[in-house]
Amino acid sequence: MTIWPDPERKLIARYIAGLDLRTKNSPIYYRQALNIFQDVAERHAKLDKDMLVAWLHVSPGRWATTTRLHRTRIIDRFLDHLEEIGAIERNPVAALREACNIKQCMPVWRALASSDPDSALAELYQPRPFGSVLxxxxxxxxxxxxxxxxxxxxxxxxxxxxxxxxxxxxxxxxxxxxxxxxxxxxxxxxxxxxxxxxxxxxxxxxxxxxxxxxxxxxxxxxxxxxxxxxHWRKPHIYTPADVRRMLDIARSYPSPRAPLRPSSIYTMLLLSYCAGLRRSELARLDLGDVDFQGGTITIRQTKFHKTRILPLPDSVLDELRSYTQARRRAGGSLDPRSGLFWHEQRGDRYTKEAVAWLLVDVIRRAGLKPPRGRTGPRLHDLRHSMVVNRILEWYEAGINPQDRLPFLATYLGHRDINSTLVYITVTQDLLHHANERFRVLGVPCLNIGPEGRA
Missing domain, CATH: 1.10.150 (DNA polymerase; domain 1)
Known part of the structure; x- marks a missing residue:
């Protein structure tokens, strides 16, 4: 049995009173939107699609399009509340969303606000998973x-x-x-x-x-x-000078409303290049994953179901130590299970999408990637660059890279060495060192003595 609309509108007053609204004007906006919605509902016998369309047709004269879409969120949450307390049998927006087999309500509202709601709703319909003959x-x-x-x-x-x-x-x-x-x-x-x-x-x-x-x-x-x-796009290998330029830009990243963000971006970029971490691994790092005593960082249950403990250079540990101190001064949680990269405004960890957007923006600001579009160097190329530059350092130190590749594969979190070989992009420097190594080791084998020629 439905008890809404209620003539005295007590349900609206209780609902608004129970909300944790941030500003003093928010209750006014909520009350205005809900009262107009109830005015339309009282003129209809049922709370259905036609009633929702009627409310949307009343709204354009009062609000701009963006404001109207914001008001639909208010109405949607209020209808969920009414269904939860038993004041209505069913939220009609949720029923339309389920009929279209979609997860979000906003496309339903946009379809209802169109000139032909029935056709727009029909276009929203998505087949149910595995409903065919196979x-x-x-x-x-x-x-x-x-x-x-x-x-x-x-x-x-x-x-x-x-x-x-x-x-x-x-x-x-x-x-x-x-x-x-x-x-x-x-x-x-x-x-x-x-x-x-x-x-x-x-x-x-x-x-x-x-x-x-x-x-x-x-x-x-x-x-x-x-x-x-x-047709795969070849990876871009960042030079050490490119990485230094990106680190300088990250340290001075403009962020007046979140003073910790430049330090967070700097540390993300440092771990992405020095430790070869993926963006999802950066986002999932907890504060307790950094072990300053042992000089390691733990990457838990990432791709291929692997957990690995990575040793870090002293310079990277010093930067991590400085970041955690700045994080503590900014009010970040000291719980070891809290996100290492903490968002000041949200009070939570950065998502992998936010990590990717910020680091790609640094790459753009460094002039290494066009201002817009998906062309140019990618964030994942930092892992490629880490592999190539590490092999170059081994060559310069006289170390045979083939002996170290299994360790590098483990460090990167790969299943086997074949996955790491994909990351080895042949640059001119790498080709020069490989040729020089072949000349030193292979040429003596070609010096055939007289007994060999006989």
């Missing part, structure tokens, strides 16, 4: 592989894309699997799509052989993957 078989395989301990994320995404394509093309549901895959291969013209189709065919062949072991194994086709690899 869906049950694919879902069972994903569950089986995950129960065996595999993450099985990329493979599941490929299967879901095919499943979604089949649901949006119901005329293919009764066709043989070969015909389905043929249409899926022709559905996109992107460069990577043939490689994705080849990987999908391998997974489907595995599923079918698991169900029927008498089927012959499928011979993989390596040509699509080779074609994609041929």
């Amino acid at each position: 869906g049950k078989m694919m879902a069972e395989h994903v569950t089986l592989m995950r129960n065996r301990g595999y993450k099985y994320t990329a493979q599941a995404v490929r299967l879901w894309r095919l499943d979604r394509f089949l649901q949006l093309n119901p005329e293919l549901q009764d066709q043989p699997l070969e015909v389905m895959l043929e249409h899926w291969s022709a559905a996109k013209t992107t460069r990577n799509h043939p490689n994705e189709c080849e990987k999908l065919k391998r997974v489907l062949a595995k599923i079918l052989r698991h169900k029927d072991p008498s089927l012959p194994p499928r011979r993989p086709d390596p040509s699509p993957e080779k074609e994609v690899a041929r």
